[in-house]
Amino acid sequence: MFDFAVFGSLFLTLFVxxxxxxxxxxxxxxxxxxxxxxxxxxxxxxVSVAFGVIAVFGLLGQQILDYLHVSVDALMIAGGLLLLLIxxxxxxxxxxxxxxxxxxxxxxxxxxxxxxxxxxAIVSVILAVQNADGVQGQVSVWSAILAMHLVLWLTMRYSxxxxxxxxxxGVVLVTRLAGMMLSAIAVQQIINGVTQVVQNx
Numbered sequence: 109m110f111d112f113a114v115f116g117s118l119f120l121t122l123f124v125x126x127x128x129x130x131x132x133x134x135x136x137x138x139x140x141x142x143x144x145x146x147x148x149x150x151x152x153x154x155v156s157v158a159f160g161v162i163a164v165f166g167l168l169g170q171q172i173l174d175y176l177h178v179s180v181d182a183l184m185i186a187g188g189l190l191l192l193l194i195x196x197x198x199x200x201x202x203x204x205x206x207x208x209x210x211x212x213x214x215x216x217x218x219x220x221x222x223x224x225x226x227x228x229a230i231v232s233v234i235l236a237v238q239n240a241d242g243v244q245g246q247v248s249v250w251s252a253i254l255a256m257h258l259v260l261w262l263t264m265r266y267s268x269x270x271x272x273x274x275x276x277x278g279v280v281l282v283t284r285l286a287g288m289m290l291s292a293i294a295v296q297q298i299i300n301g302v303t304q305v306v307q308n309x
Contacts, residue, residue, distance in 0.1 A: 111248040118236045118252040125228040126158075126256060128263040134223065134290055135264045136271060137198055137283035138214045144268060150215040151264035157220025159257045162233050165225075166253065169234035180231050181304040187222035188297035194218045195294055198287030223290075224260060227297070 135154075139147045165172065173180065194217075233253060240249045271279060 110251070111244050114236075114240065114245055114248040115252045115255075118232070118249055119255055121232050121236075122229055122252065122256040123259070125226070125232060126224055126260060128260050130289065131219075131223060131260070132263060132267040132270075133282045134198075134286040135219060136267060136279065137286040138219060139268075140271065140279040140283065147268050147271075148265060150219070151261060151268075153215035154219035154224060154264065155257050155261040157216050158224035158229075158260070159253070161221050161225035162229060162253060162257075165230045166233045166237045166250075169230060170238070179305075180227065181301045181308065183230070184227040184301035184304070185298055187227045188294045188301060190222055191218060191226075191290055191294035191297065195287050195291035198283055198290060218290075227301075 135151070139150050142150070173183070233249075236249045236252075237246070240246045274282065
């Protein structure tokens, strides 16, 4: 009832795309200054949002894109533009949001989506679900998705220990580095989307 080849292939693909080690400095930068309890809750919220988005697209992804007449390339470019806006805020230090919504907003956007549940992960899951053979294949695919989100939660949950070591000055440095990394990811995502549009036209 379980296909380890399918599980391993999708898990590794999602690990590379969602990049738990790479998400750590971005998570630390976006949650800096919050109480530890709030930061832990935000880690869980972000992973829950990402899993929810991935699950919806895994079940109904192709139908949603077809209904909205949206291509995967357009989804990729849009995600890249959103990430670029967040990266610019990190680089310039403009990360403050209204008190009533900042915790929820950061957990939903950009942590939950499009950082974790980005176009690359969504497309990989859509294809994996479509190509899975029978119950065995589906169980393997969804097990890989669950395992990946567990790894993401553990990575973010225990990365909070780093903040206690690096203090406020280190958080500012991490924020700027995260902004640089995120802007590079965003630009690369936009380039990939535009390249695919050109190649398909």
